[in-house]
Amino acid sequence: MHIQCQTVVDHVIQARKSTRPNKKGFMLFRDGRGMICLAIGDEKTANPTIFKLENKGIGKIYSAFVGEGKCSLELNLPGGGKANVLISGGEPSELKHFTEICQTILQFPEKAHELRINSQSFGKKKPEEDEYESESDDE
Numbered sequence: 515m516h517i518q519c520q521t522v523v524d525h526v527i528q529a530r531k532s533t534r535p536n537k538k539g540f541m542l543f544r545d546g547r548g549m550i551c552l553a554i555g556d557e558k559t560a561n562p563t564i565f566k567l568e569n570k571g572i573g574k575i576y577s578a579f580v581g582e583g584k585c586s587l588e589l590n591l592p593g594g595g596k597a598n599v600l601i602s603g604g605e606p607s608e609l610k611h612f613t614e615i616c617q618t619i620l621q622f623p624e625k626a627h628e629l630r631i632n633s634q635s636f637g638k639k640k641p642e643e644d645e646y647e648s649e650s651d652d653e
Contacts, residue, residue: 515541515542515543515612515631515632516539516540516557516632517539517540517541517601517604517608518538518539518604519539519603519604519609520535520537520601520602520603521535521536521540521554521600522536523554523563523598523599524597524598525591525596526588526595526596526597526598536555538555538559539555539556539604540552540553540599540601541555541556541557541562542567542631542632544631545566548627549566549567549569550568550615550619550629551565551566552564552565552589554599565589565591565599567616567619568623570590571589571590571619572587572590572616572620573587573590573596574588575587575588575617575620576588577609580606580610580613581606582606583602583603583604583606583609584601584603584609585601585609585612585613586598586599586600587599587601587616615629615631
């Protein structure tokens, strides 16, 4: 799932500056272990910033302005840090769907594996099922 919008990552309580606004949006995908991840950028981004959303990766979701194309996520980083992902300029219906996915991960983490995400891995296309047709022995 790719959403075209502007994103800014703000690392809280760290001596790091906020990232420059990224106008390529973000993607939700599953990593090699099937975990749902958030990548800032699109498939063409060379070194995207990637956050794991499962296993208590999401701290809070601020979705009061989804109707205006804005929302924010507070993410828990490994090692106890936090990062805020500020999203603006997105399509309200796409952001609503995104926040629903995040709410499910936050409130019902055991159901995260049931969520359908359009893209399977970042930068790689999912092979089509017809590529794996089995040969039949009709001789």
